[in-house]
Amino acid sequence: MSFEVEKGHVAVIIGQSGSGKSTALRCVNRLERIDSGRIEVCGHAVEAPDLDVKLLRRDIGIVFQSYNLFPHLSVIENITLALRHTKKLGRRESDEIARQVLDRVGLADKAGSFPEQLSGGQQQRAAIARSLAMSPKVMLFDEVTSALDPQLKNEVRRVIEGLAAGGMTMILVTHEMGFARRVADKVILMHKGVVHEEGSASILTDPKTKELRDFLEYDL
Amino acid sequence: MRFTYVHLLFILHGFAWTIGLSALSFALGGIGGLILMLLRTSRVASVRWVAAVFMQIIQGIPVLILLVLSYYGLGFAGLDVPPLVAAGIGMMLYASVYLADIWRGSMESIPKTQWEAAECLPLSRWQTIRLVVIPQAVRISLPSTVGFLVQILKSTSLASVVGFIELTRSGQLVNNSIIKPFLVFLLVGLLYFALCYPLSIYSQYLERRLHVGRRQTQ
Secondary structure: OOOOOOOOOEEEEEEOOOOOHHHHHHHHOOOOOOOOOOOEEOOEEOOOOOOOHHHHHHHEEEEOOOOOOOOOOOHHHHHHHHHHHOOOOOHHHHHHHHHHHHHHOOOHHHOOOOHHHOOHHHHHHHHHHHHHOOOOOEEEEEOOOOOOOHHHHHHHHHHHHHHHHOOOEEEEEOOOHHHHHHHOOEEEEEEOOEEEEEEOHHHHOOOOOHHHHHHHHHHO | OOOOHHHHHHHHHHHHHHHHHHHHHHHHHHHHHHHHHHHHOOOOHHHHHHHHHHHHHHHOOOHHHHHHHHHHHHHHOOOOOOHHHHHHHHHHHHHHHHHHHHHHHHHHOOOHHHHHHHHHOOOOHHHHHHHHHHHHHHHHHHHHHHHHHHHHHHHHHHHHHHOOOOHHHHHHHHHHHHOOHHHHHHHHHHHHHHHHHHHHHHHHHHHHHHHHHHHHHO
């Protein structure tokens, strides 16, 4: 499979379960082993055996379906952990950055809460803030709204739309076609492990291949 | 002969040493256990293997034999060590292999997704262990760790064979002079119970609290 995402653009990967969407996304920051092929992200050759994975991941933020916040730390500590230990920033500076990103995701009042005290939507927004705080050049979103109730999906979607409007380069895996239509500069349909159809968001209303047509029909 | 105040004092002195040896065993075993646990979960297969074999061997030997071996083994090596040191080393071997297993289990119960999230931030592997995995694992392992403390406490009675005068040994000595085994060992038993029972209760309390805490997070 092959695709490109330009700086400042949003690519949305869609496709049936098991079509390889998440695996493709996870390859981008080397969470999956890369058997063959080439991936380049911000000048890093991701597939290179001698790649410094830590340097790569400083440029790439990732948000997961299950939030994966650290349950033993408060929201603000979740965010400052990597600022302090990876970027080696002081407490004051980290707290300052944490408050800025919490403000961006609308959780300024939840800094001292623990993950278990938050709703799913709030936890997911906190997880986005945690990634955002590291000022990545690219952000990956792996079905980040799939585990959420409909009314909570919306608050997370709004945050992501805000990032898109702010010019963040992003790759999203999602099952929500309406959302894909709104944020995507590029839509990629994966089918049986390969890119089956690729184009602007318009392919969601005017699909070229039978598989995309079928896929969109199932969605409705 | 009658059981007198002097005999009681002697037994209480042994009681204090039982507490001392338990604390020493737990402290040394804790250090050893932490190191073994890290080796046992190392990314290097041969290191994991060596740690696993060592733990299997020690777990397959009775504590009594470990104590005798460490006492005579140190003597054989030309070191004339006081019984406390011999007992401390034997107990350390015993405690460390079991604590390593308890802690490894707790570490492995932390979901893989927590490691992933940490390593994507990116924290290094060691930072992930130290800042993300261990703090969560400690909470999970606390009930079993405190429970194991009871086992350590009771096992210190075996240190009497290397001439260390702890509670059991002091009971034996008093009995040798007054020949009132039932009275003496009943007292000794009660003193062990007085130490172990609160720890068991505390362990059960921690266990309950852990389950309540985990329900809330789901």
